[in-house]
Amino acid sequence: xxxxxxxxxxxxxxxxxxxxxxxxxxxxxxxxxxxxxxxxxxxxxxxxxxxxxxxxxxxxxxxxxxxxxxxxxxxxxxxxxxxxxxxxxxxxxxxxxxxxxxxxxxxxxxxxxxxxxxxxxxxxxxxxxxxxxxxxxxxxxxxxxxxxxxxxx
Ligand code: CMP
Numbered sequence: 001x002x003x004x005x006x007x008x009x010x011x012x013x014x015x016x017x018x019x020x021x022x023x024x025x026x027x028x029x030x031x032x033x034x035x036x037x038x039x040x041x042x043x044x045x046x047x048x049x050x051x052x053x054x055x056x057x058x059x060x061x062x063x064x065x066x067x068x069x070x071x072x073x074x075x076x077x078x079x080x081x082x083x084x085x086x087x088x089x090x091x092x093x094x095x096x097x098x099x100x101x102x103x104x105x106x107x108x109x110x111x112x113x114x115x116x117x118x119x120x121x122x123x124x125x126x127x128x129x130x131x132x133x134x135x136x137x138x139x140x141x142x143x144x145x146x147x148x149x150x151x152x153x
Contacts, residue, residue: 001138003033003074004081004117005126010068011111018071021101021114024087025075029147034074034127034135040065047129057110064110072130076138078148081123084116 006025008018026032040048045062052058075084089096093106093113106112117123141147 001031001076001078002080002120002123003076003127003136004084004123005115005130006073006075006084006117007115007130008071008073009065009111009113009115010070011064011106011108012113013071014068015105015113017105017113021105022071022073024101025084028077028083028087030075030077030080030083031139031141032073033076033137033139034131035071036073036130036135037069037071038130039069042066044129048126061110074127074131074136078152081117081120085118088112088114088116 008021012018012021022032042062045065046053049058049061049065052061077083087101089100089102091102091112092109093102093111094109096103096106096112098104101114102112117126
């Protein structure tokens with residue numbers, strides 16, 4: 001089963017949307033396997049967003065991501081990296097389709113509520129930044145047999 005890193009950003013907390021959006025992932029049948037609340041420091045922001053540090057929007061991104069706590073999580077599930085990205089929608093809430101999380105709740109490119117890994121490599125890297133192996137709690141939901149047929153596993 002794949003894992004992905006999902007972070008509920010400061011705008012998500014400030015707007016009281018963490019529970020509602022987390023529920024969407026649970027309702028989809030994804031498994032929450034790790035969760036912690038923390039404040040992203042400027043150093044942590046530079047590590048997480050290393051590929052964006054040289055971009056013109058980075059200063060604003062760092063101010064935003066350090067402005068209030070975040071909730072860092074790991075979800076597992078079949079094709080979970082793509083599935084979560086599809087559920088989020090386009091980076092900008094203005095372009096994200098209705099029915100996606102950003103399409104329903106965001107009108108911003110920066111304040112797009114939730115970050116999720118975009119590949120297997122970035123999922124491994126991002127999970128490793130925020131969690132240790134002992135933070136992971138793999139579990140088998142009793143209802144798993146009603147979420148997928150055995151032939152799909
Ligand atoms: P995320 O999926 O966390 O990855 C990088 C983040 O940078 C992105 O979501 C947005 O919050 C932010 N971002 C991306 N592009 C821009 C931009 N052009 N201007 C400001 N912020 C951006």
